[in-house]
Amino acid sequence: MSDRDALPKLGVNNKGPRGELPFYGRRKGRPLRPQMQKYYDELLPQISVPRDLETLEGLFPHNPKDIYLEIGFGGGEHLAAIAGAAPECGFIGAEPFMNGVASLLRHIDEDGISNIRIWPDDVRLILDFLPEACLAGAYIMFPDPWPKKRHAGRRILQASMRDRLARLIRPGGSLRMASDHPIAKTWLLAEAMADDRFEWCASSAKDWQNRPEGWPETRYMAKGVDEGRASSWFDFKRL
Numbered sequence: 001m002s003d004r005d006a007l008p009k010l011g012v013n014n015k016g017p018r019g020e021l022p023f024y025g026r027r028k029g030r031p032l033r034p035q036m037q038k039y040y041d042e043l044l045p046q047i048s049v050p051r052d053l054e055t056l057e058g059l060f061p062h063n064p065k066d067i068y069l070e071i072g073f074g075g076g077e078h079l080a081a082i083a084g085a086a087p088e089c090g091f092i093g094a095e096p097f098m099n100g101v102a103s104l105l106r107h108i109d110e111d112g113i114s115n116i117r118i119w120p121d122d123v124r125l126i127l128d129f130l131p132e133a134c135l136a137g138a139y140i141m142f143p144d145p146w147p148k149k150r151h152a153g154r155r156i157l158q159a160s161m162r163d164r165l166a167r168l169i170r171p172g173g174s175l176r177m178a179s180d181h182p183i184a185k186t187w188l189l190a191e192a193m194a195d196d197r198f199e200w201c202a203s204s205a206k207d208w209q210n211r212p213e214g215w216p217e218t219r220y221m222a223k224g225v226d227e228g229r230a231s232s233w234f235d236f237k238r239l
């Protein structure tokens with residue numbers, strides 16, 4: 001049996017790949033309203049990343065030169081906004097939370113967006129199948145902080161994730177991360193800085209204290225702003 005045959009079914013709490021910890025987040029929330037269920041049943045199969053993907057050629061009708069990955073897109077409003085503003089690029093969004101996927105599908109349909117492909121599951125399950133240096137960049141926006149020390153292994157940016165991203169992001173490509181949680185911020189920054197395949201692009205405090213120009217808010221960020229939390233933005237370059 002090949003590794004691909006061994007991929008678990010969607011929507012079940014599976015083991016992580018390569019013996020890593022499983023995905024601990026929510027996969028389902030409230031039952032979907034009929035229109036959202038229709039998006040999930042009918043639109044998702046048309047634009048999801050195939051499980052047997054070997055090349056990104058043909059994944060998007062316009063064969064974009066630059067393809068970006070958003071890890072954990074939540075409700076997808078941020079991904080829809082950046083993809084809508086850059087129709088010449090391609091975007092892959094990964095998110096196991098079904099209600100979030102349905103929400104992104106609604107944006108895609110209502111805004112007529114054609115340059116997003118969705119992986120509706122744990123991102124780690126697909127990364128090993130993508131070809132080397134295929135990405136112009138990746139974003140991790142406000143990942144679950146898992147602040148307790150004993151849960152540190154659940155944080156999205158592990159050494160294994162750095163290895164995957166270093167393999168997939170082409171030299172000169174970007175890794176952008178944001179958080180408003182003190183422990184998560186320190187973790188993200190320290191993990192990425194300890195990796196000599198990535199270089200932190202900040203030259204002054206304003207580079208990490210301010211949301212990059214033209215970069216939309218995410219739903220989670222907006223909630224943090226309402227609750228008085230300051231966000232930090234970390235831009236790294238793949239060397």
Ligand SMILES: C[S@@+](CC[C@H](N)C(=O)[O-])C[C@H]1O[C@@H](n2cnc3c(N)ncnc32)[C@H](O)[C@@H]1O
Nearest residue numbers: 025072073074095122123141142144218219220
């Ligand atoms: C705190 S939410 C932030 C959502 C969104 N980025 C925002 O800023 O509004 C973190 C998201 O990451 C997703 N996530 C966690 N682990 C993931 C994984 N292994 N693969 C893909 N998404 C993941 C969760 O399901 C959740 O929706």
